[in-house]
Amino acid sequence: MHNIVVIGSSGHGRVVIDAIEREARFHIAGVIDTFKPVGHTCLGYQVLGDELRLPDIIRNYDIYGGAVAIGDNWLRHKVVDRIRAVVPDFRFVTVTHPSAQIAGSARVAAGTVVLPGAIVAANAEIGEFCIVSTKASLDHDGVMGTFSSFAPAVTAGGEVTIKPFAAVLLGANIIHSISIGEHSVVGAGSLVLRDVPDRVVAYGLPARVIRTRQPGEPYLRVNSGSVVSRETVALEDGSPHARCAPANVSAQFPWA
Amino acid sequence: MHNIVVIGSSGHGRVVIDAIEREARFHIAGVIDTFKPVGHTCLGYQVLGDELRLPDIIRNYDIYGGAVAIGDNWLRHKVVDRIRAVVPDFRFVTVTHPSAQIAGSARVAAGTVVLPGAIVAANAEIGEFCIVSTKASLDHDGVMGTFSSFAPAVTAGGEVTIKPFAAVLLGANIIHSISIGEHSVVGAGSLVLRDVPDRVVAYGLPARVIRTRQPGEPYLRVNSGSVVSRETVALEDGSPHARCAPANVSAQFPWA
Amino acid sequence: MHNIVVIGSSGHGRVVIDAIEREARFHIAGVIDTFKPVGHTCLGYQVLGDELRLPDIIRNYDIYGGAVAIGDNWLRHKVVDRIRAVVPDFRFVTVTHPSAQIAGSARVAAGTVVLPGAIVAANAEIGEFCIVSTKASLDHDGVMGTFSSFAPAVTAGGEVTIKPFAAVLLGANIIHSISIGEHSVVGAGSLVLRDVPDRVVAYGLPARVIRTRQPGEPYLRVNSGSVVSRETVALEDGSPHARCAPANVSAQFPWA
Numbered sequence: 001m002h003n004i005v006v007i008g009s010s011g012h013g014r015v016v017i018d019a020i021e022r023e024a025r026f027h028i029a030g031v032i033d034t035f036k037p038v039g040h041t042c043l044g045y046q047v048l049g050d051e052l053r054l055p056d057i058i059r060n061y062d063i064y065g066g067a068v069a070i071g072d073n074w075l076r077h078k079v080v081d082r083i084r085a086v087v088p089d090f091r092f093v094t095v096t097h098p099s100a101q102i103a104g105s106a107r108v109a110a111g112t113v114v115l116p117g118a119i120v121a122a123n124a125e126i127g128e129f130c131i132v133s134t135k136a137s138l139d140h141d142g143v144m145g146t147f148s149s150f151a152p153a154v155t156a157g158g159e160v161t162i163k164p165f166a167a168v169l170l171g172a173n174i175i176h177s178i179s180i181g182e183h184s185v186v187g188a189g190s191l192v193l194r195d196v197p198d199r200v201v202a203y204g205l206p207a208r209v210i211r212t213r214q215p216g217e218p219y220l221r222v223n224s225g226s227v228v229s230r231e232t233v234a235l236e237d238g239s240p241h242a243r244c245a246p247a248n249v250s251a252q253f254p255w256a
Numbered sequence: 257m258h259n260i261v262v263i264g265s266s267g268h269g270r271v272v273i274d275a276i277e278r279e280a281r282f283h284i285a286g287v288i289d290t291f292k293p294v295g296h297t298c299l300g301y302q303v304l305g306d307e308l309r310l311p312d313i314i315r316n317y318d319i320y321g322g323a324v325a326i327g328d329n330w331l332r333h334k335v336v337d338r339i340r341a342v343v344p345d346f347r348f349v350t351v352t353h354p355s356a357q358i359a360g361s362a363r364v365a366a367g368t369v370v371l372p373g374a375i376v377a378a379n380a381e382i383g384e385f386c387i388v389s390t391k392a393s394l395d396h397d398g399v400m401g402t403f404s405s406f407a408p409a410v411t412a413g414g415e416v417t418i419k420p421f422a423a424v425l426l427g428a429n430i431i432h433s434i435s436i437g438e439h440s441v442v443g444a445g446s447l448v449l450r451d452v453p454d455r456v457v458a459y460g461l462p463a464r465v466i467r468t469r470q471p472g473e474p475y476l477r478v479n480s481g482s483v484v485s486r487e488t489v490a491l492e493d494g495s496p497h498a499r500c501a502p503a504n505v506s507a508q509f510p511w512a
Numbered sequence: 513m514h515n516i517v518v519i520g521s522s523g524h525g526r527v528v529i530d531a532i533e534r535e536a537r538f539h540i541a542g543v544i545d546t547f548k549p550v551g552h553t554c555l556g557y558q559v560l561g562d563e564l565r566l567p568d569i570i571r572n573y574d575i576y577g578g579a580v581a582i583g584d585n586w587l588r589h590k591v592v593d594r595i596r597a598v599v600p601d602f603r604f605v606t607v608t609h610p611s612a613q614i615a616g617s618a619r620v621a622a623g624t625v626v627l628p629g630a631i632v633a634a635n636a637e638i639g640e641f642c643i644v645s646t647k648a649s650l651d652h653d654g655v656m657g658t659f660s661s662f663a664p665a666v667t668a669g670g671e672v673t674i675k676p677f678a679a680v681l682l683g684a685n686i687i688h689s690i691s692i693g694e695h696s697v698v699g700a701g702s703l704v705l706r707d708v709p710d711r712v713v714a715y716g717l718p719a720r721v722i723r724t725r726q727p728g729e730p731y732l733r734v735n736s737g738s739v740v741s742r743e744t745v746a747l748e749d750g751s752p753h754a755r756c757a758p759a760n761v762s763a764q765f766p767w768a
Contacts, residue, residue, distance in 0.1 A: 011652040377527055393664060396527050
């Protein structure tokens with residue numbers, strides 16, 4: 001069994017480690033993390049160093065490749081870039097939890113992780129360095145571009161296209177044939193009934209564009225520190241989440 | 257292993273083909289499709305002809321039966337009728353993806369397909385020619401009538417009754433003990449808290465009846481052509497999707 | 513294989529029985545139920561008596577322990593208390609449907625049931641006597657306190673804390689790092705973006721506190737009789753479920 005490293009040791013890192021252990025295709029030699037000291041452990045695996053130390057680590061631990069376990073799409077991209085600057089031919093492996101269902105005609109590229117209960121249906125195609133999280137599904141003929149992500153329980157109908165770096169957050173539903181633009185974020189619990197353009201934040205039932213968004217803006221909740229960006233707060237809490245029915249709609253139906 | 261045909265070669269057809277391959281209970285001899293030319297392929301399987309050619313096809317390919325892979329409930333019904341007119345004793349098989357969980361005390365009738373990650377709980381009963389799509393679930397003691405369907409990620413609580421031809425669309429949630437009427441459609445992302453009568457379109461959070469509906473009206477998004485019925489559009493996009501809280505509700509709670 | 517009893521014979525009881533049969537770790541000797549006569553059957557298993565008869569039943573049937581199959585958190589607590597009063601060292605078993613995915617680093621305590629398609633992610637911890645129902649998931653580092661419950665299709669992001677006796681109802685989504693208070697109830701289909709305090713009912717998109725709640729107040733739909741408490745009705749139907757977007761939000765986006 002080849003030795004690999006897991007790059008990232010946060011909560012998402014623990015989930016990826018669990019999937020690798022369950023898949024039993026690779027042996028985890030340790031963890032690469034920029035923000036944690038060498039020797040810090042994650043589910044029993046030691047932090048071996050940061051990306052800059054990879055050449056040494058590869059030699060010392062006979063490393064075949066690595067799994068990227070960083071939840072934020074932009075940060076994951078930057079770390080992959082940094083690794084390739086140091087080790088140009090570094091081999092990124094695909095991780096698929098054994099309970100995930102990947103159709104025979106679907107394709108999942110290198111560096112992508114597919115987590116417990118996730119489903120990738122017939123003829124779907126998932127690019128490099130994506131995340132298909134817990135119970136998320138991409139139905140038939142769907143496409144996920146590089147560095148895009150589905151949070152837990154996201155459901156995409158058939159022929160949905162997720163452009164590179166787009167992030168669809170927890171529990172969002174996307175109906176058949178919709179496209180989500182590059183670097184766009186779809187908020188948790190949203191119902192997407194129309195295409196979402198590039199570089200926006202959209203949410204609600206049905207989802208609507210709330211504002212524009214620059215690549216790299218944070219969109220995940222940060223809870224271990226006190227610094228939460230204004231953007232994150234705006235996305236996740238007080239924001240309006242539904243549009244109102246015209247008053248006369250309810251009058252037409254006896255029990256509405 | 258018996259030879260079967262798959263009737264329908266759209267995206268839903270690809271999903272059904274994948275489930276049949278994974279189940280490995282039948283060998284697919286080819287595809288029956290009215291709208292595609294003979295020789296056209298679907299995931300590598302050839303279109304052998306339309307329903308009218310079934311008697312020849314059965315003879316030539318030693319066909320044991322067939323799986324219906326048509327997503328629209330009414331169209332599926334019409335095709336089944338047409339097949340029975342030509343081959344009265346045609347054998348419709350049940351397809352169950354191996355990842356689907358069907359309780360020992362549940363029953364699933366002929367012609368029904370149960371897709372990846374779907375769950376049919378204890379004592380539930382699913383009639384002929386239904387679809388339980390990706391990650392959809394019917395909980396304990398539930399009933400689905402003939403030609404009804406759950407789109408991906410639909411969740412029905414215990415003792416829910418889905419009447420014949422009813423369609424519940426992507427991501428809808430139906431609480432315990434609810435009934436959905438014949439030929440009714442529940443819109444994507446809806447939360448159903450009260451019974452839905454026959455022959456209506458209902459959606460929203462909570463779902464309310466939006467309008468009446470005639471059997472056979474289209475309800476699925478058509479994306480390969482330019483002809484999208486007015487009804488489909490009304491169902492899927494601009495429609496009001498939520499009712500407003502009275503203004504004074506939020507005043508009662510400090511963080512509402 | 514040890515003999516066990518199943519305590520409770522309602523619809524939830526049938527689901528638990530199915531999981532035990534599928535898990536094939538125990539043999540079900542019969543059912544304990546206070547409200548059904550001895551000899552009444554549930555999925556073929558006989559009611560052997562109520563909790564008071566447990567000492568006799570344990571002796572007569574060589575009972576190793578039991579699985580609690582009562583859906584209401586408070587009632588489940590009362591029944592466990594009653595059993596412990598009669599048989600202080602009664603052994604409560606954990607039930608895990610084989611399709612459920614429990615991470616190697618997760619812990620699930622005695623008396624808890626984890627149903628089909630449910631997922632308990634890395635480093636999560638589930639206390640005694642919880643329910644993780646059909647397709648529900650608790651993501652990495654999550655915590656569920658004793659006697660808490662997830663209804664079908666509930667999704668909790670990473671680092672979510674569910675306090676004891678809290679009930680999260682069908683299809684609710686809880687984003688990363690949220691806490692749900694003791695004895696609180698989160699309504700079906702809700703999207704929880706902020707912490708929910710103790711002893712309240714909260715629901716909507718996003719969820720807001722609707723009212724306070726006393727421990728033991730009914731929250732599940734009762735459908736086999738005519739007595740439905742006012743609280744249950746209030747929770748499940750006509751209640752406002754969404755807050756309105758300010759009128760000027762939609763004006764900013766061409767297709768909102």
